[in-house]
Amino acid sequence: MTTKPPLAPTGKLFVIVALVEALTWTGLLVGMYLKYVSGTTDLGVWLFGRLHGLAFLAYVVVTVLAGSRLRWPIWALLLALLAAIPPLLTWPVEAWFRRRGLLSGR
Known part of the structure; x- marks a missing residue:
């Protein structure tokens, strides 16, 4: 059984921001x-629209930082950036990067 190398600090930050x-x-x-289908309230869009906007920007910044510090190949950086566009794709991409060792220090 092989042990996986520990995550680098930048890798840990990427994990957290991808989850958020x-x-x-x-x-x-x-x-x-709730707003467009059930018509009950627009509070969720108001609140999570703002939170997601901040999380998206933070994800882009942390992804570029992680790609630079962890020396990702260009395909990994582009894939991580594109993962922010479809809903919920950052989480499986983060898990895949972790398995491949892209979030560990070299």
């Missing part, structure tokens, strides 16, 4: 359902 980005996406999707 995915969770705020979830909140925004629930808010959009």
Whole structure:
């Protein structure tokens, strides 16, 4: 059985921000359902729209920082950046990067 190398500090930050980005996406999707489908309230869109906007910007900054510090290949950096666009894709990409060792110090 092989042991995986520990996450680098920048890798840990990427893990946290990827999770926050995915969770705020979830909140925004629930808010959009409540506003546009059930017509009950627009509070979820108001709140999670703002939170997700901040989380998205933080994710982009942390992704570029992690890609630079952890020396990701260009395909990994582009994939991580593109993962922020579809809902909830940052979380599985983060898990895949962790398995591949892209979040560990070299």
